Amino acid sequence: TINELVPKELRDFLRKLFRRFSLEFTMVIAETHGGSSNRLFKAATTYLGGHVLTSASVSASPSAGSSSTQRVTVGKSDSARNLTYGLDKSSKVVDFFHGVPMTWQFNTESNAKRQTETRWYELHFNKKHAEMVKMKYLPYVLDTAKRLGDENRAVKFYTIWRDWWCSSAVNIDHPMTFDTLAMDGDLKKDILGDLNSFIDGKEYYKKIGRVWKRGYLLYGPPGTGKSSLIAAMANHLNFDIYNLNLSSIKSDSVLEDLLLRVSNRSIIVVEDVDCTIKLQNRGAGDFPDNFPRAQVSLSGLLNSIDGLLSCCGNERIFVFTTNYKDRIDPALLRAGRMDKHICLDYCTFSTFKQLAATYVDIFSHRLFPRIEDLIKDAKASPAEIAGELMKSKDHEACLDGLIKFLEIKVSQPRVSMASIEDRRPEGKAINKREKDLKNENTPSSIVFLAVGSDSVAEYRVKEELAPILKAVFIKHGNIVTNSSLQSMQCRSSLLEVVCGIIQRLQQSVDFEHLTEVEIESMFTSVQDLESLKVEVGWLRKGLDEVKKALPLAKQCSSLMEDKDKNLQDIQKMEKEVAGCEDKSKSLQIQEAKARTEKLSETITNIKTKLKEIRDGLL
Numbered sequence: 001t002i003n004e005l006v007p008k009e010l011r012d013f014l015r016k017l018f019r020r021f022s023l024e025f026t027m028v029i030a031e032t033h034g035g036s037s038n039r040l041f042k043a044a045t046t047y048l049g050g051h052v053l054t055s056a057s058v059s060a061s062p063s064a065g066s067s068s069t070q071r072v073t074v075g076k077s078d079s080a081r082n083l084t085y086g087l088d089k090s091s092k093v094v095d096f097f098h099g100v101p102m103t104w105q106f107n108t109e110s111n112a113k114r115q116t117e118t119r120w121y122e123l124h125f126n127k128k129h130a131e132m133v134k135m136k137y138l139p140y141v142l143d144t145a146k147r148l149g150d151e152n153r154a155v156k157f158y159t160i161w162r163d164w165w166c167s168s169a170v171n172i173d174h175p176m177t178f179d180t181l182a183m184d185g186d187l188k189k190d191i192l193g194d195l196n197s198f199i200d201g202k203e204y205y206k207k208i209g210r211v212w213k214r215g216y217l218l219y220g221p222p223g224t225g226k227s228s229l230i231a232a233m234a235n236h237l238n239f240d241i242y243n244l245n246l247s248s249i250k251s252d253s254v255l256e257d258l259l260l261r262v263s264n265r266s267i268i269v270v271e272d273v274d275c276t277i278k279l280q281n282r283g284a285g286d287f288p289d290n291f292p293r294a295q296v297s298l299s300g301l302l303n304s305i306d307g308l309l310s311c312c313g314n315e316r317i318f319v320f321t322t323n324y325k326d327r328i329d330p331a332l333l334r335a336g337r338m339d340k341h342i343c344l345d346y347c348t349f350s351t352f353k354q355l356a357a358t359y360v361d362i363f364s365h366r367l368f369p370r371i372e373d374l375i376k377d378a379k380a381s382p383a384e385i386a387g388e389l390m391k392s393k394d395h396e397a398c399l400d401g402l403i404k405f406l407e408i409k410v411s412q413p414r415v416s417m418a419s420i421e422d423r424r425p426e427g428k429a430i431n432k433r434e435k436d437l438k439n440e441n442t443p444s445s446i447v448f449l450a451v452g453s454d455s456v457a458e459y460r461v462k463e464e465l466a467p468i469l470k471a472v473f474i475k476h477g478n479i480v481t482n483s484s485l486q487s488m489q490c491r492s493s494l495l496e497v498v499c500g501i502i503q504r505l506q507q508s509v510d511f512e513h514l515t516e517v518e519i520e521s522m523f524t525s526v527q528d529l530e531s532l533k534v535e536v537g538w539l540r541k542g543l544d545e546v547k548k549a550l551p552l553a554k555q556c557s558s559l560m561e562d563k564d565k566n567l568q569d570i571q572k573m574e575k576e577v578a579g580c581e582d583k584s585k586s587l588q589i590q591e592a593k594a595r596t597e598k599l600s601e602t603i604t605n606i607k608t609k610l611k612e613i614r615d616g617l618l
């Protein structure tokens, strides 16, 4: 070979000479640079793996292309969504940037003694392009690598544990995307457009001097897709989700600490913001006393969204969800905090068609016109419709079942409490609409509770308990709104327990047949309800009073016996004195009558007291 023919000294001389006159320039990009890890090395790995070595991405970028790859490595790490590729040792790839060839070579050198491996890339190109490589190509490599890395990052879900983000965040594999999310087409386009312009808005936010963040408020009845939309957003943007459960945060400073530790490119979610906590500086009287009280203040929360603290992160999205928009403090809703308010509503025919296409692959059907007719008035959530569509694999049976379901929903008589505030501040007078409601006959076993003009919850209780439930809602609001049980069925059962206790108390007019044992078992039920976060503080208070009143109730029934006995005695004595003058007997009769009158008075007082206690319950 040439090596055998040409001496080494001559070979080295020729190599040096060749280099001096060569037009090739080489940049060495080592794994470490200046004593710390080299971002460009990492970017080159991602760029080459994701951009150059996959033909799909090569064709996606007309200005860049590749050829002559020799060996590539391939694998999948836990933190990545897809396979990742890399150049194998000593392999080369030529990347064409605006038609200019850039040759990358990956090198490694092992040090057996130290058991280390040094890794570096060599980037070869023509000297005349050095300026272009510096100014354009390397920034392009960095940007592309960032985009690819972001796209391929597995989305993680963080929750709070002991004032800290749980270190073992789970990868979210939520299948919900904007393709599978059923919603009005224009709204979907609008949301996607908003998200995309947010993501592309780095320069814009810098230019206008605002922190690169956005706030969304998602509101609407249960099951209309608020959580699903968050999952679709996270999947679309490849952002991690941080679930900020305000009720588990002990103070404003813990909140600050948590937010400082949220990574960039994340969605910070506060679900059910209206009912997780009572923010301390809200107007008193909006909530009952037993409502969970947070240590986080409203100002603490507002500061974390748009105070100085908010500058400590970029590309962040805050999402607040609620079933009751009108319960949220207006300070939270203003633009800059919640930039976009998105209403997720009951299923329309258009939403139904999307669900039918996704769930049962049907795009049109002879039963569609009937469904279109019913769905307008049914007020069914997408979750309910989806539930019906999943009941059978037979399309026809699914649609038939859905029609029956919608017919029932439409035909159910509704008790609309449109004008009733869910929680009435103490002492607020009952308005006319509520009075009408109280007088309405409710033959049905269903009670609907609504806030504003939207029906937001639907509970089913036994027919005989429906009027009691109505009265409970009117006086105490929706007492299960914070319950740890989520389904309407379970919540309805809790409401039945509450109504059952009240019914029993109401049946016993003067509590005369109530025993202490029975009252104790009612207390146990109330305790269970409280542990499930049902707001029954008022019922506990009522039971306390009933318990205290039990001796009075007993006294009342023995006084009534005394009174009856007196009356009988009086009758007897009056018969005995009839027709003869017996002064002492007449005196006895007068005394007995006076005693009876006194007894009547005491009994009336006790009964009034007992009635007050009973009426105080509802």
Ligand SMILES: Nc1ncnc2c1ncn2[C@@H]1O[C@H](COP(=O)(O)OP(=O)(O)OP(=O)(O)O)[C@@H](O)[C@H]1O
Pocket: 180, 181, 182, 183, 220, 221, 222, 223, 224, 225, 226, 227, 228, 229, 323, 382, 383, 384, 386
């Ligand atoms: N718009 C929708 N498109 C597709 N599926 C939906 C939609 N809305 C709800 N669903 C289905 O119903 C289920 C429950 O919906 P989701 O939890 O998103 O509702 P939500 O509005 O967050 O309810 P809540 O207010 O009770 O938290 C979802 O897992 C999804 O399968």
